[in-house]
Structures are given as structure tokens and as C-alpha cells.
Amino acid sequence: MTTPHPAATRGPATAPGPGVPAELPARRRAPLGRLLRAEVRWIFRRPRTLAVLALLAALPVITGVAVDLTLDGGGAPVDTGPPGAGPGASDGGPPIFVTMAASAFVLPLGSLMTLLMLxxxxxxxxxxxxALAGEQSHGTLRGWLLAPVSRGRLLLVKAAGVLVVALVASGLVVTSGMVTGLVLTGTDGLVSMSGTELSMADVLGRLGLAVAWATLYLMAVGAVALAISAFTEHPMVVVVSVLGGLIVSVVLMQISALDWLHPFLLPSSLTSLVDLIRDPVSFDGLAEGAFRAGCYLVIGMSLAYARITTKAG
Amino acid sequence: MGPRTKALVAAGSGITVGLAGLALSSLPAGADDDPELPAVGAEELVASTLAARAPAFAGVAELQNELGLPAVPGGEALDFETVRVFHDGEESARVQVERQASELTFVKNADEAWAYDSQERTATALTWDEDDKAAARGHAEAEMADPSQAAAEMIEQLRPTSDISVDGTASVAGRAAYELVLTPKPSEKTLLREITVAIDEETRVPLRFDVFANGTSDPVLSLGFVELELGAQDADLFEFTPPDGATVETTEADDAVRALEDAEDAGDVGQRATTVGTGWDTVVIGEAPAGGSGEGSGADAGARGQDLDGILQQIGTPVTGEFGSGTYVRTAVGGAVVTEDGRIAAGAVPRQVLVDALDADDADRQ
Structure with missing residues (x-):
């Protein structure tokens, strides 16, 4: 990324040039809406954003077709894991997709759950x-810091940009999965895991809920990432530490001696998405996951705020 | 307040609030003090429990299983963590056994009972005519992983061979309960120490049971409600229509009664099972699950059978008796003998009792 940030170059018309002291009184506050539009436009102009979104849209299709072919070829439900691997293993073995052949809306939820892992x-x-580290390393964050935009609003705009990415990404996965599911199995088979038939409106409501929940979960990840992002100027550090943290969490979740720690780990909420396929839906797990995500969100955002307000312009 | 102080305050309070929230969500529910309840006699408590009718409620129960069952095919019967139970206070019930990525749903109403397995996509219906009504209903109920039913059943079965006492109170799913303790009489040859059942003070419905083995302080098996709400339930919950694309099997109560009875007693041991002994030292003898949970082609079943033999040789010790020879496997609460002619004898008993039971079974057959 060599082009300077739009907000820095043609952003707020009143942006003081480099060298103008930052403590000049803001003559005109840049409207938040315009800043946000510029930020979102900038995010979706990056080829890597588009590439990962394309991948996210393609994966449910690939999964759906692969499962469909497997089930058609085998004629029977997928085998329940290697024999003798024990009760635990057989549970982890058959993915949620096995139920897919019976129900179109298992694919979007299953894909969402799998992709939410990494x-x-x-x-x-x-x-x-x-959003922060990348612009810092290209020197474009300086424009923001000098612009007549308060640091809090800057963080708000950046967080909103991440929120849009989270919403678009999870919405794309669910939409792609649902369309694939409908094409493969038709509209008749909207069956819950409890064996009840669901109406299309019910299914869409559940999927909407899933997208909202996933967005909140991703925002929790995003808030922590923004906090790290505010402390470094290497975007790679952000990605590596977030993924590293998630992988460590998943490893810790496998250790039953540490089960007191599990409620503190963000990925332990993920399995509760399955509850949306059950009928009646039990919201306990989802609510707990949302609360946990909220806690991470508060921690991440407050750290990011603390760092960005003390950052030297 | 300078920007630096403000930043510190923001970071400090944000982290505090976030961590406090996480800590709050990790607190185990129902860690209340034991409630104070009027004293009740053990016999009185048992009688009122067995006579009690479950009120209309919706509950969530959790299973903790430390049985240490060896990893053999067919061991999935107890492989779940959460059960949701709905009762309408009359004859209908709905029990949803939630596994990580699948679900077993049991729906029972006045006329029929359904079992639906989302992983196999099979729906099994049990219907009955007027004559078999009582028996069939009982068995449809026994199939359910509902703590209130399972515990009541357990009390009824073990009552004649147990010393029964009331040991204080407990708070289960936010409700005040008596702790009923069933201890095997000295004549019983069992490896179990005791079974405690928490019985709701108000409704006399069992809320939780814990099974303790000799030499352990933590229960080896615990099934109990973590949430329970009394109140009328939606009638739709107790109706079931098999979804399109599911395999539907229908069984008449006459045929099903025996199979259900056996399957219930034997866990997953086999279809045709017999029991030897009563009470705590009951030994169940069934056929070894050659084909895992029963599905799959012949070749598949054969491969599994070989695997099973391999596993048994690794974890078991050879045992011989009048019945022939086999392999003995010990678990946390008991053991099992798998014989070379494909029978399994299992129970919460020492090894010699299993061997004796197999000998007795042989004698019966001849």
C-alpha cells in the first residue's frame, strides 16, 4: 500500500498540513459520516480485503458441494469416525455438515461456525x-492524528470500519451458505436438529441472529486487534498475535484440568451457534457468548483508546 | 485531567469491567448455601417421591460422566453433556439430548412416542393400542435421559436392597431439595459406595442424582438439572412429525416392550439382554456390539469387530470360567467381561460376580 490514505490527502478539507501544530483549535469538525465513508471505501479498495471476502464466499459453496457429493456417493450418512477412537473422538469426527443433507440451513450455520474458528x-x-498499525507504518496515520478529529472519534471511525468488515464477512458466509444449501437441497427440507420443520421466515430470522452474533464475536476479536494495532506499527504483529491468541485459547480449551479457565476464553462460545439449529432454540449459550464477547470488546476498546489518546502526533 | 491520566483511567476501568464480567460469567450457577428445610423421614421422602407426579416444567440438565468406560464402539450412549426436558404435567414429555453437533429428540404424548436422531436422520415411532397402554408408556418414558425419571426409577429399583437415609439439604437449579442417600446393604456385592438423589422439597421431583464408587470422593456419574422452571409448556412441543427425508421406523408396543426394556437396562450392550441378580449387584448379559451402533455394511461391521478385539486385548485381562473364556475390562464403577462367543456381562460388581453371572447364564441356556 503506497498510496496515502484519503483522509490524509483529500480528507477533511481543513486538514492542517504537516508542520502545523496539532493544538490549533479545530476550525471545523470533520463530519463523522464522511470520515466513515472514506474509511470504508478505503478498506474495500484493498485487494487483500476483496481476496479474503471472495474466499469466504467460496468456502461454503465448496463445503456444500463436497458434502453433497460424499453423501450421494456413499448413499448413507457419513461414517461416525474411526472405530475405537472413543466417544469423544466420534463426536468431533462427523462435522455438523452431516445433517446438511436433511436441511439447507445447516450449511450456512456450519460454515459460519467453522470459519469463525480462524x-x-x-x-x-x-x-x-x-486500520492503525498499517497506516502508522506508511505514515498516513499522521494525517489523521493531525487532522481536526479527536482521537476518540478517530478510534470510533476505525472501529466502525472493522465492524463493517465483520458484518460484511459474516453476512457473506451465511448468504453464500444459504444459497448453496437451497440450490442443493431445495426449500422443502428446512429441518431443525430436533426433527421439526421450520418456516422460511423462521430460518431467516435464525440466520439473521447468527450474523448479528458472529459480528459481535468478531468485534470482540477486532477490539483486541485494534488495541494491539495501536501499540505497534507492524500490521503483521496484529494478525499474528490475534491468531496466536486464538490458537492458544483453543489448545487450552482441550485441557480439561484447566476448565476453570474456559469461561474466560473467547472461542469457548463458538459451539453455542449450534443451538440455533435446535428447536426450540435455547438462548443461554448464545447469551453467555455475547456477554463474553462484550467483555472482550470493553477491554480491547479501552486499551486501544488509552493508547491512541496518548500517541504522539 | 491530562490525556495521560485519562488514558490510564480508561484502560484501568475498561480492563476491570471486562475482567469482572468474565469472572462473573465463569461463576458456577447454583452455588448457594444449603437451604433449611423441615426434617423429613427417609421412608416418607421415598414414598412421596415415588407417588409424585412431575408438574409442568422446562428444565436443562447436565451430565458429568467419569465412568472411565473403555473406548469401545457403542460407548456413545452416555456421550452427551446437556439434556433439555419439557413436561406438560400430564402424560407428555419432550427430552432433547444435545450432543456437540447432533441431537437425540424424544417426544412422548398420550398416543405415541417418537425418537429422532439427527445424525442418522432416523425417526422411530412407538405406538400402542389400549391394552398395552400402561406398559408401553412406562417404557417410552424409561428411554429418556430425564433426571427426574431416571432417578425415580433408580430409587424404585434399589429400594429393596439399600439402606436409605436423608442427609441434609442442597440447592439444585435454584430450588431447595433434600439429599436422599441410598447405600447398598452389606449383602450386596457391588463396587458402588452410594447414590445420592436430590429431591425437590416442594414438588418431590428428583432434581439430581450422583453415583459414588468406592474410594472416590467425586461422583463418577452425575445427572441433574441446572435450570428448572415450573409452568405450562407449549403444546406443540409434545407433537412430532418426522421431517422429509428421514428414515421412519414404526414399532408396535408389543414388539418394542422387550427390546426397550433390555436396551434400557443394558445401556448399549445389545439387543437381547438378560439380567442376573437384583438390586446393586445386577449383572446384565448381552451380545457384544459387533457392528458398532448397528448401522453400516457387513464388511464395515467386520472391520469394527476386529478393532474391538484389538482394543480389548490392550485394555483387558484374560478371564476363564465354566462359561468359557473372555476378557475382563475394569472401569471406575465396575467391570465387564467380553466372552469369546460374543457375549458381554457388565455390572457395578467385582470380577468374580461377573464370572458367576456368566456361569449362571450358561446354566439357564442348557
Whole structure:
């Protein structure tokens, strides 16, 4: 990325040039809406954002077709894992997609759950890394810091940009999965895991809920990523530490001796997305996950705020 | 307040609030003090429990399983963590056994009972005519992983061979409960120490049971409600229509009664099971699960059978008796003998009792 940030060059018309003391009274506050539009336009102009979004849209299609072919070829539900691997293993073995053949809307939710493990957090971490650290390393953050935009509003705009990425990414996965599911199995088979048939409106409501939940989860990741992003000027550090943190969390979750720690780990909420396929839906797990994500969000945003307000212009 | 102080305050309070929230969500629910309840006699408590009718409620129960069952095919029967239970206070019930990526749903109403397995996509219906009504209903109920039913059943089965006492109170799912303790009589040859059942003070519905083995302080098996709400339930919950694309099997109560009974007693041991002994030292003898959970082609089943033999040789010790020879496998609460002619004898009993039971079974057959 060699082009300077739009906000820095043609952003607020009143942006003082480099060298003008930052403590000049803001003559005109740059409208938040315009800053946000510029930020979002900038995010979606990056080829890497588009590439990862394309990948996110393609994966549910690939999964759906692959599962469909497997089930058609085998004629029977997928085998329940290697024999003798024990009860635990057989649970981890057959993915949620096995139910897909019966129900079109398992594919979008299953894809969302799988991708929320790594690829969606990666997308968000990438956006967060670019938002502060990336611009810092290209010197374009300086324009922002000098512009008549308060630091709090700057963080707000950056967080909103990440939010848009999170929403678009999870919405894309679910939409792509749902369309693939409908094409492969038709509209008749909207069956919940409890064996009840669901109406299309019900399914869309559940999927909407899933997207909202996933966006909140990703924003929790994004807030932590923004905090790291504010402390470094290497976007790579942001992506690596977020993914590293997630991988460590998943490893810790496998250790049952540490089960007191599990409620503190963000990825332990992920399995509750399955509850949306059950009928009636039990919201306990989802609510707990949303609360946990909210806690991470508060921690991440407050750290990012603390860092960005003390950053030297 | 300078920017630096403001930043410190923001960071400090944000982290505090966030961590406090996380800590709050990690607190185990229902860690209340034991409630104070009027004293009740053990016999009185048992009688009122067995006579009690479950009120209309919706509950969530959790299973903790430290049985240490060896990793053999068919061991999935107890492989779940959460059960959701709905009762309408009359004859209908809905039990949803939630596994990580699949679900077993049992729906029972006045006329029929359904079992739906989302992983296999099979729906099994059990219907009955007027004559078998009582028996069939009982068995449809027994199939359910509902703590209130399972515990009541357990009390009824073990009552004649147990010393029963009331040991204080407990708070389960936010409700005040008595702790009923069933201890095997000295004549019972079992490896279990005791079973405690928490019984709701108000409704006399069992809320939780814990199974303790000799030499352990933590329960080896615990099934109990973590949430329970009394109140009328939606009638739709107790109706079931098999979804399109599912394999539907229908069984008449006459045929099903025996199979259900056996399957219930034996866990997943086999279809045709017999029991030897009563009470705590009951030994269940069934056929070894050659084909895992029963599905799959012949070749597949054969491969699994070989695997099973391999596993048994690794984890078991050879045992011989009048019945022939086999392999003995010990678990946290008991053991099992898998014989070379494909039978399994299992129970919460020492090894010799299993061997004796197999000998007795042989004698019966001849």
C-alpha cells in the first residue's frame, strides 16, 4: 500500500498540513459520516480485503458441494469416525455438515461456525491491523492524528470500519451458505436438529441472529486487534498475535484440568451457534457468548483508546 | 485531567469491567448455601417421591460422566453433556439430548412416542393400542435421559436392597431439595459406595442424582438439572412429525416392550439382554456390539469387530470360567467381561460376580 490514505490527502478539507501544530483549535469538525465513508471505501479498495471476502464466499459453496457429493456417493450418512477412537473422538469426527443433507440451513450455520474458528478472525485482524498499525507504518496515520478529529472519534471511525468488515464477512458466509444449501437441497427440507420443520421466515430470522452474533464475536476479536494495532506499527504483529491468541485459547480449551479457565476464553462460545439449529432454540449459550464477547470488546476498546489518546502526533 | 491520566483511567476501568464480567460469567450457577428445610423421614421422602407426579416444567440438565468406560464402539450412549426436558404435567414429555453437533429428540404424548436422531436422520415411532397402554408408556418414558425419571426409577429399583437415609439439604437449579442417600446393604456385592438423589422439597421431583464408587470422593456419574422452571409448556412441543427425508421406523408396543426394556437396562450392550441378580449387584448379559451402533455394511461391521478385539486385548485381562473364556475390562464403577462367543456381562460388581453371572447364564441356556 503506497498510496496515502484519503483522509490524509483529500480528507477533511481543513486538514492542517504537516508542520502545523496539532493544538490549533479545530476550525471545523470533520463530519463523522464522511470520515466513515472514506474509511470504508478505503478498506474495500484493498485487494487483500476483496481476496479474503471472495474466499469466504467460496468456502461454503465448496463445503456444500463436497458434502453433497460424499453423501450421494456413499448413499448413507457419513461414517461416525474411526472405530475405537472413543466417544469423544466420534463426536468431533462427523462435522455438523452431516445433517446438511436433511436441511439447507445447516450449511450456512456450519460454515459460519467453522470459519469463525480462524478465517473470519483473520479477516477482522487484518482490517484492524491495517486500520492503525498499517497506516502508522506508511505514515498516513499522521494525517489523521493531525487532522481536526479527536482521537476518540478517530478510534470510533476505525472501529466502525472493522465492524463493517465483520458484518460484511459474516453476512457473506451465511448468504453464500444459504444459497448453496437451497440450490442443493431445495426449500422443502428446512429441518431443525430436533426433527421439526421450520418456516422460511423462521430460518431467516435464525440466520439473521447468527450474523448479528458472529459480528459481535468478531468485534470482540477486532477490539483486541485494534488495541494491539495501536501499540505497534507492524500490521503483521496484529494478525499474528490475534491468531496466536486464538490458537492458544483453543489448545487450552482441550485441557480439561484447566476448565476453570474456559469461561474466560473467547472461542469457548463458538459451539453455542449450534443451538440455533435446535428447536426450540435455547438462548443461554448464545447469551453467555455475547456477554463474553462484550467483555472482550470493553477491554480491547479501552486499551486501544488509552493508547491512541496518548500517541504522539 | 491530562490525556495521560485519562488514558490510564480508561484502560484501568475498561480492563476491570471486562475482567469482572468474565469472572462473573465463569461463576458456577447454583452455588448457594444449603437451604433449611423441615426434617423429613427417609421412608416418607421415598414414598412421596415415588407417588409424585412431575408438574409442568422446562428444565436443562447436565451430565458429568467419569465412568472411565473403555473406548469401545457403542460407548456413545452416555456421550452427551446437556439434556433439555419439557413436561406438560400430564402424560407428555419432550427430552432433547444435545450432543456437540447432533441431537437425540424424544417426544412422548398420550398416543405415541417418537425418537429422532439427527445424525442418522432416523425417526422411530412407538405406538400402542389400549391394552398395552400402561406398559408401553412406562417404557417410552424409561428411554429418556430425564433426571427426574431416571432417578425415580433408580430409587424404585434399589429400594429393596439399600439402606436409605436423608442427609441434609442442597440447592439444585435454584430450588431447595433434600439429599436422599441410598447405600447398598452389606449383602450386596457391588463396587458402588452410594447414590445420592436430590429431591425437590416442594414438588418431590428428583432434581439430581450422583453415583459414588468406592474410594472416590467425586461422583463418577452425575445427572441433574441446572435450570428448572415450573409452568405450562407449549403444546406443540409434545407433537412430532418426522421431517422429509428421514428414515421412519414404526414399532408396535408389543414388539418394542422387550427390546426397550433390555436396551434400557443394558445401556448399549445389545439387543437381547438378560439380567442376573437384583438390586446393586445386577449383572446384565448381552451380545457384544459387533457392528458398532448397528448401522453400516457387513464388511464395515467386520472391520469394527476386529478393532474391538484389538482394543480389548490392550485394555483387558484374560478371564476363564465354566462359561468359557473372555476378557475382563475394569472401569471406575465396575467391570465387564467380553466372552469369546460374543457375549458381554457388565455390572457395578467385582470380577468374580461377573464370572458367576456368566456361569449362571450358561446354566439357564442348557
Amino acid at each position: 478465517l473470519l478472525p483473520l479477516t477482522v485482524a487484518m482490517a484492524s491491523g491495517d
